[in-house]
Amino acid sequence: MNFMNDTIAAISTPTGLGAISIVRLSGDNAIEAVMEHFKGTDLNQVPTHTINYGHICDADEVIDEVMVTIMRAPKTYTKEDIVEINCHGGPYVTQKVLSTILGSKVRMAEPGEFTKRAFLNGRIDLTEAEAVMDLINSKTTLQENAAVEMVDGAFSRMIKDLREQMIQVIANAEVNIDYPEYDEEELTRQKMQKTTESVLNQLQEVIDYSEHGQVLKSGIKTAIIGAPNVGKSSLLNMLYRGNRAIVTSIPGTTRDTLEEEITIGQLVLDLIDTAGIHHTDDLIEKLGIEKSHQMITRADLVLLVLDGSRQLSAEEVQLINDTKDKQRIVIINKTDLPQKIDLSQTNLAQEEILKISALNGIGFKELKEQIESMFLAGIENSNGEVLLANARQLGLLNKTQEALQSVLTGLADDVPLDLVLIDFNEAWKSLGEIIGENAPDELVNELFSRFCLGK
Numbered sequence: 001m002n003f004m005n006d007t008i009a010a011i012s013t014p015t016g017l018g019a020i021s022i023v024r025l026s027g028d029n030a031i032e033a034v035m036e037h038f039k040g041t042d043l044n045q046v047p048t049h050t051i052n053y054g055h056i057c058d059a060d061e062v063i064d065e066v067m068v069t070i071m072r073a074p075k076t077y078t079k080e081d082i083v084e085i086n087c088h089g090g091p092y093v094t095q096k097v098l099s100t101i102l103g104s105k106v107r108m109a110e111p112g113e114f115t116k117r118a119f120l121n122g123r124i125d126l127t128e129a130e131a132v133m134d135l136i137n138s139k140t141t142l143q144e145n146a147a148v149e150m151v152d153g154a155f156s157r158m159i160k161d162l163r164e165q166m167i168q169v170i171a172n173a174e175v176n177i178d179y180p181e182y183d184e185e186e187l188t189r190q191k192m193q194k195t196t197e198s199v200l201n202q203l204q205e206v207i208d209y210s211e212h213g214q215v216l217k218s219g220i221k222t223a224i225i226g227a228p229n230v231g232k233s234s235l236l237n238m239l240y241r242g243n244r245a246i247v248t249s250i251p252g253t254t255r256d257t258l259e260e261e262i263t264i265g266q267l268v269l270d271l272i273d274t275a276g277i278h279h280t281d282d283l284i285e286k287l288g289i290e291k292s293h294q295m296i297t298r299a300d301l302v303l304l305v306l307d308g309s310r311q312l313s314a315e316e317v318q319l320i321n322d323t324k325d326k327q328r329i330v331i332i333n334k335t336d337l338p339q340k341i342d343l344s345q346t347n348l349a350q351e352e353i354l355k356i357s358a359l360n361g362i363g364f365k366e367l368k369e370q371i372e373s374m375f376l377a378g379i380e381n382s383n384g385e386v387l388l389a390n391a392r393q394l395g396l397l398n399k400t401q402e403a404l405q406s407v408l409t410g411l412a413d414d415v416p417l418d419l420v421l422i423d424f425n426e427a428w429k430s431l432g433e434i435i436g437e438n439a440p441d442e443l444v445n446e447l448f449s450r451f452c453l454g455k
């Protein structure tokens with residue numbers, strides 16, 4: 001493959017003004033190519049992993065005063081020679097340094113190409129590469145921790161460990177098939193069953209908390225629902241910690257849904273304020289209310305707001321009933337006012353109800369804790385690690401599970417060992433695909449193209 005030979009370069013820091021920005025090169029010609037435009041120490045002679053002062057010049061023109069890091073293969077991010085030129089910030093100067101370096105020996109990198117090389121050169125596997133991308137995109141410490149554990153290879157270690165257990169069974173089974181005269185097949189079948197069951201259990205654990213965890217990655221879709229004027233928009237503003245939604249004493253203030261992403265503690269909430277639900281003939285309000293109903297269906301979490309200072313309406317009783325199968329928190333707002341609400345006509349349990357005053361910010365902490373206990377429970381595995389498989393990995397985990405289920409059925413039905421082994425091998429292969437064994441080119445290309453430039 002010729003990609004090994006060419007040298008790539010890109011600006012690896014975000015565009016815009018900054019104290020420094022970095023032009024990164026990777027490949028056989030990296031040092032030589034920089035040297036052609038560098039005035040200072042002879043970079044060919046300096047020891048590896050050193051930083052060197054000098055100037056980048058285009059012919060006689062000095063472009064920037066720089067610090068150049070030299071990292072020789074193989075102990076680098078890509079396992080190739082890497083040079084990082086620390087420039088003096090400023091998009092113009094950095095761009096000029098890059099365009100000076102680009103030429104016959106160096107080409108512009110594609111998005112994600114540095115990480116792709118790290119993968120192709122065997123320094124990281126696919127799960128670790130994907131985790132690098134998650135790490136870049138993480139918004140909370142929880143997401144960051146999960147990504148770090150993946151980058152660190154906790155997930156691939158688990159997969160490799162499962163495959164290790166399986167390969168021993170495969171070896172045993174193959175011996176039995178080739179040398180039936182030794183008659184140890186029954187032993188192998190037992191071992192296969194035991195291993196299959198144990199692998200299935202461990203996979204189920206990962207699948208469970210990954211599915212739970214998808215919400216953490218994409219944000220919890222949280223709909224604030226209730227009758228008009230109960231304080232839904234005030235609650236959004238309280239959680240947003242600012243004046244985001246219009247609040248007035250006129251019922252029907254919010255007519256359209258309004259979305260705002262917020263982080264509370266470890267969680268990202270995709271918060272949606274909705275139009276107050278009640279009976280109306282106003283066409284615009286009706287459309288808004290229609291959307292409110294859709295939000296109840298689509299939300300991961302419903303915050304159902306009631307007004308403590310007045311009696312429940314028939315529509316509110318209906319809403320309490322309609323949302324009972326959702327993940328929800330029933331909130332009584334306006335607890336600063338004299339309380340008139342009577343919940344005896346509903347079958348709400350007392351412990352389901354949270355009392356707040358959106359106007360005064362009372363109950364914020366309790367609400368946060370309740371949401372956290374709903375979504376953070378069970379997110380760590382038995383080793384205290386947060387391992388969140390992404391959609392691609394989950395698909396393969398499910399495929400592995402199916403194959404292993406057939407193994408169990410085959411063993412129970414006394415299907416000949418060589419046939420059961422086909423499913424067992426299939427499972428072993430799917431697990432390998434998770435860490436990128438025999439990954440098809442299209443998959444690799446597609447995956448890395450989602451990275452940002454310079455990574």
Ligand SMILES: Nc1nc2c(ncn2[C@@H]2O[C@H](COP(=O)(O)OP(=O)(O)OP(=O)(O)O)[C@@H](O)[C@H]2O)c(=O)[nH]1
Pocket residue numbers: 226227228229230231232233234235246247248249250251252253254255274275276277333334335336337356357358359360
């Ligand atoms: N006393 C008191 N008033 C509140 C509280 N929360 C909201 N209000 C008031 O209740 C009125 C309605 O608040 P909004 O937040 O606009 O209510 P809403 O549910 O968004 O109303 P619509 O958008 O019309 O459906 C405003 O006058 C708020 O100031 C509270 O905790 N205590």
Ligand SMILES: [Mg+2]
Pocket residue numbers: 232233234245246253254273274
């Ligand atoms: Mg409103």
